[in-house]
Amino acid sequence: MIIATVPIPKGSIKKVFDTIFILLSYLFPIEIMQYRFMQSALLGLILLAPMVALMGVQVVNFRLAFFTDAISHSAFTGIALGLILGINPQISIPVFGVLIGIGVMYGQRRSNLSHDAVIGVIFSAVVALGIAIVSREKNLARNVQRFMYGDILTINVEQLMAMGILLLVVMLFHLFSFNRLIALGINPVLAKAHRIKVDIYRYIFASLLALVVVYAVNAVGVFLVTALLIVPASAARNFASTAGAMVWWAILIALSSSIAGLLISSHPVINTATGATVVIVSFIWFGLSFLRGILRREK
């Protein structure tokens, strides 16, 4: 039985999504996956997984976890600002997230403070602003709870389309600039001397990371968004023997964790939050990778 809980746009886009959903129902021939909201959630996670894997590799290799945390918390303020200014949160959250990402990068370039201190200052200010707005507007509390825990099961087609476009942009960016990102992460002065436009790549990367984090917040909530980026990439690092292999391991782990997490969480006996279950599955991957590392060292 197919329950159409998600509004589908008319015309060709509707046909595309209908086809994808039918395909997913055949690929996962279990009862729960015949529901449209589960198909939407699965598609959302399939779109999200390669993005968090690709960005997560850079986050882990170049220690950007705190930066990711700051961006994820900016989503909270983005919701609040959007609601009080009468702007659709689907627009206010990514715009605010990107502004914070660029602001942190700019602050790190221009300030005498350490990078962590710059992030800490902006992070604190953003969270304080969000709390101040929410404390004044009591009716925002329900939105805040959704933001805290995420809710991939209510993802709509407009969000799926936005994620599809973002995935395309992230993939193109990495096809064009993955090598340069690695080079500038290892030594930015050396990269600049070798004619890599370091500042441009940094700002584009920060903006894309902000967008990916914002969409990941929708899926797993602010508490777990950093884990969604870090855990698959960390496990991948333990499995991989080259930087290239690390990317493929990260994609495999993020994708398999997302699918398994959704299916496990929706089982009537388990019945847990999807985002948390996805992260737990990826943590199991990490545990396996850790054990493999120990066994390899003992040999």
Next chain:
Amino acid sequence: METAVRIQNLSVIRDGNLILDKVSASVPLGSSTAIVGPNGAGKTTLLLALLGELQYQGTIQIGDATSGLRIAYVPQRLTFDRNMPLTVMEYMVLNMQRLPIFLWLRSTAKAKARELLGMVGMASMEKHKLGALSGGETQRLLLALALGEKPELLILDEPASGVDYQGEHVFCELLESQRKRWGFTQLMVSHDLATVTHHADHVICLNRKVAAEGKPREVLTPNNLAAVFGIHMGLVEQGSLNDDHSHCAHPQGEHKKSV
């Protein structure tokens, strides 16, 4: 002699402190120039200004008025997560192909990387992890990377730091042979007078200002060194200094031509 780099009235202020004060100096084209001075003299700051990493007052002209020089840089060290599974080959290829290394390493890029690694005696280390290399191996890898840029001006920041005597000697010999082969101008920062006295053919003594500049024999005098380093330096024997050519000497004083 033609000039590769001309610095005029260069001043750098960082955090309210004057790090470089109206520095004027030049690097002759094709020379092996060393910038010497004590810690805090502004040597690395001068290099960063040359690389466009810092704001400064004054002028820096690289090359002549019509065209600049192709620059390559060898940093003092790499500060990165040493557990990152990046191999020597992958690191070499990063700058040689747009195609991301997770998709494919092009055979032309790998061949070029192998040739460069061979030049610095690291042909057998292409599968080694970057984070597992010793200080000397890392310096040689960075030199290979820099040579891949086909530099006209090679800038090195304390290439001997973190390297033992033997490693320093090997690096010095290697640098010299590559400079002769490629004909680039070399600008090196060092606080190691043993390296400078045996390697450079042009010296800039720096301690916020330029204290002296010229051939090692003319510049590295006891009076100049005392003025720059603040103490009497009995380390440099005038007889061991270069005039207008450089050669590598064993750090313990014994000259060797091959490693």
